[in-house]
Amino acid sequence: MTGSSTDIETSVTPSNPTVLPSREYAAFLFDMDGTILTSIKSAERVWSAWALRHGLDPVAFVPTVHGKRTEDTIRKLGLPGVDPVAEALGIALAEIEDVGDIEEIRGVGRFLASLPTDRWAIVTSASRPLATARIAAAGLPLPPLLVSAEDVKHGKPAPDPFLLGAQKLGVNPQDCLVFEDTPIGLAAAEAAGMDSVVVTATHTHPVETRSAPVPDYADLVAVRLDNGMLKVQRKIGH
DSSP, X not given: OOOOOSSOOOOSOOOOOOSOOOSOBSEEEEOSBTTTEEOHHHHHXXXXXXXXXXXXXXXXXXXXXXTSOHHHHHHHHTOTTOOHHHHHHHHHHHHHHOOTTOEEOTTHHHHHHTSOTTXXXXXXXXXXXXXXXXXXXXXXXXXXXXXXXXGOSSOTTSSHHHHHHHHHHTOOGGGEEEEEOSHHHHHHHHHTTOEEEEEOTTOSSOOOOSSEEESOSTTEEEEEOTTSOEEEEEOTTO
């Protein structure tokens, strides 16, 4: 699984707002790849090699894997004699070995450290071993709560991963703000009834969504209100 966006398209109704959501939230939910860290080079090396072994054109195929669970991507291909579960495991192991150039999205370490530990989670389409390997490679702390590919029957764009994140944090779905980078993830957040912010750090083309875009976290601050709720704001003067 990769999750970052290269030449990604969107089915989300466009409007391109620039103003961040102004309401209060009980918790923040973060996608991983492309949202808190960048793993494009690693993922595309592994997926390109896999595509070539199976007679696929990497240039056409690799951009289609972003944001989805590896097993779901392989199963959808319907390749004869290919076991999606076994292939997904092999890809995950290869990706775990290839983490040398993974980096955090600018400012995210500070932003996450400012949040109450029981009010945020990472919700990723990656497997748990791959997620923990990439988070460590990016120099980020393991999250207090991690929802990974194994935890749900239906991955993004189904709402299940984000709904499970809200449930495990003990908050209502509509009181969660999602940080995502792909249309698939944004669609999952919308299906879960959650507001979202789109992180564009790894985008190579503009993506039209109903979510306010942020290039990274360098100019963002999380504000904890007296009632315990959270808000996200841009730094004064930005």
